[in-house]
Amino acid sequence: MSLISKAPIFKPFTLALIQLGGISANKADNLKHAREKILKAATNPAKPQVVVLPECFNSPYGHVHFPNYAEDIEYVPGKPYDVAQSKSESVKMLSSAAKEAGVWLIGGSIPEREAVSDKLYNTCTVYNPQGDLIAMHRKVHLFDIDIPGKITFKESETLTGGTSLNFFDTDFARIGLGICYDVRFPEMAMIAARDGCHMLIYPGAFNLTTGPLHWELLQRGRALDNQIYMSMCSPARDMRSNYHAWGHSMVVDPMGKVLSEAGHDEEITYTDIVPKVFEETRAAIPVTKQRRFDVYPDVSA
């Protein structure tokens, strides 16, 4: 018997992706700017129910910065979390912004320091419209790449990979979480889909080498393989920073069609998520019912 609870009935909703610009070395400025954009997104005539920030929105992106910006969150899954007692100023801001805006908020990611182990993680926190912290995801797969002459990046110099897969339920959908490089690991998306997720949302920050080649391809691949909605939310590109984010925050439908795509400057996109497409795709191309676990193993089992 599966321990996974029944997913909520999938209903239409609107998703806002905040492709945040101007992320600087000043954390207070980053938090203030993110808060303004959350409230701006929520008051848009599109009336989004879910608002998303990008990966590493409160600090410059780079392993050397993580220790200096890391915050102690102390969230225990399944246990109530008292935001008023939180040691994390980013959690406090995100919680109050979600409450004021009255939206589900996927708070991008921030560097986290777990006090008991002194380990650092790249961590996404999620809030309901009452401002409660209801889910957390620590980037499972660390971004360690070396493309000669192009880009070398080693998150594992300072970070530890998370050890759990995570999703959360709203009143209208089950949403799976990942962060950036996690999208390269199809098993994670496959397991989320088999666990009943209707959509995957990954804050991310691809770069000018992998972005043009892989950003869209990976999202369309994950969407199509699993017949699921898929979205990634990037920071805006800043050529004065050390890491040049690709931008192009995106939403893809279960047929693999790109529904919205930002440019590379600061921008907020609004996209309607429609259950009909999810259901029609699965009915028309019944791969979800044609798996041959007598021939190959079920990685989600």
Ligand SMILES: NC(=O)CC(=O)C(=O)O
């Ligand atoms: N920044 C990341 O985690 C991932 C990335 O840029 C890539 O996979 O390419």
